[in-house]
Amino acid sequence: MCLFLGLFILEVSSSWAKRPILFGRGMEPQSKQEASGASKPQSPPKSKENARFRLRLISDGILCPIDDLDCDDRDIRWKNFILLASDEHTLNVTSIPFPTVERAKKYFEASIKGAEKILRDDPESDSKGEPVGETALGSFPAIKDMKPPSGVPHYKLFWRWGKNCWELIGEHLEDVLALESRLNEEGIGAIWTWH
Numbered sequence: 001m002c003l004f005l006g007l008f009i010l011e012v013s014s015s016w017a018k019r020p021i022l023f024g025r026g027m028e029p030q031s032k033q034e035a036s037g038a039s040k041p042q043s044p045p046k047s048k049e050n051a052r053f054r055l056r057l058i059s060d061g062i063l064c065p066i067d068d069l070d071c072d073d074r075d076i077r078w079k080n081f082i083l084l085a086s087d088e089h090t091l092n093v094t095s096i097p098f099p100t101v102e103r104a105k106k107y108f109e110a111s112i113k114g115a116e117k118i119l120r121d122d123p124e125s126d127s128k129g130e131p132v133g134e135t136a137l138g139s140f141p142a143i144k145d146m147k148p149p150s151g152v153p154h155y156k157l158f159w160r161w162g163k164n165c166w167e168l169i170g171e172h173l174e175d176v177l178a179l180e181s182r183l184n185e186e187g188i189g190a191i192w193t194w195h
Helices: 002-017 030-036 101-112 173-186 188-193
Strands: 053-062 077-085 090-097 117-125 131-140 154-161 164-170
Touching (some): 090 173, 101 131, 154 173, 164 173, 173 188
Antiparallel strands (some): 053 077, 117 131, 131 154, 154 164
């Protein structure tokens, strides 16, 4: 069963790795953005252009809370990747494939509600300009009795593409932005190769 699940996740990840995803502004070439004349708010500056990341741990489970395994989300499995940045900071990337777009939207909206401040909130469009998702970057307070990055003030980047959701969590905004940039360049499937 674990082997089957691993192969399934690898197949989903590799198919997504071939897409020009992930995060809003990374979808279009710069010249096309400038030509459209639309002025979008700029992201905070990225100070770690050549940051490296190493895959440290992969885990998975169901979306239900541990004390309610009969919840409505028992059919939804998540995959979590713990990464170590070159500066030794830890980041988490979680992938959640929902069965429907509606459930993915509901999760996305619930996820960003806990933010102290939303730093960025953008729609996602496909190559034809059709809306297919959304991204949001926010700062979040520490969660009591949890280990870092959630146990200290941290940043979360959420993105939804169709019925798939991802979240990226890190203590340092520079790390989160550097990982976002790297995933934009290489695709989500590249995480499997970062040793």
